[in-house]
């Protein structure tokens with residue numbers, strides 16, 4: 001028999017994106033009430049209340065946070081962009097707006113989608129743990145501002161607002177707009193005939209539903225005094241969960 005949980009209210013910032021929409025669908029499955037905040041609209045669902053706006057504006061965010069128990073922040077400009085100003089504004093300053101809106105609205109739990117790239121600076125990592133320091137030379141602007149963003153979220157953890165960061169790497173799954181389509185496109189153009197390193201490099205891709213499951217566990221873990229408060233967690237496919 002399916003377990004029904006008490007009806008908690010969530011806000012998914014970036015809920016119209018690849019990961020965000022999967023998160024929305026799973027939260028609805030688990031009987032959460034769901035608000036979505038995004039700058040664009042990509043789908044309709046009568047069970048979801050949509051708010052269109054810019055996350056850099058606290059005044060845009062506040063209506064979407066009314067009576068919300070958990071905020072999931074999984075919005076970011078696409079990593080492929082080379083626009084430092086955009087990354088800095090959305091990932092860093094925008095995240096500060098999210099934090100202050102959470103505080104003003106009385107939200108008690110904030111889950112950030114960070115990235116495993118925050119500890120990567122071009123040198124191979126095997127069996128890396130959360131003890132690794134942040135990259136001192138981040139590989140791109142995206143990563144540089146994901147570090148700033150994560151630090152801001154974790155340091156804002158306090159008695160009234162419990163925060164956590166989830167760090168996936170290379171998400172794949174249904175409706176993936178980027179990872180697999182890019183690989184297929186390159187293969188079709190004959191651009192896959194080169195080797196990086198000695199050809200035995202490993203990359204830790206993560207199935208989208210595992211990432212979603214990790215986010216929901218993270219949000220549910222943030223009770224008063226929980227060891228997870230103010231911490232970051234890598235998420236991988238080591239122990240996959242099949243839905």
Ligand code: NAD
Pocket residue numbers: 013014015016017018019020037038039040053054055056073074075076077078090094113114115116167168169170171172177179
């Ligand atoms: P996505 O581009 O599919 O979704 C991001 C969403 O954020 C979009 O719907 C976009 O409209 C929204 N957004 C961007 N700027 C906004 C703003 N100023 N105001 C409101 N909404 C805004 O990206 P995704 O692949 O679903 O990634 C989600 C999160 O996961 C991001 O934080 C990303 O850094 C992180 N992440 C993704 C991957 C991956 O492989 N896809 C890997 C590691 C981490």
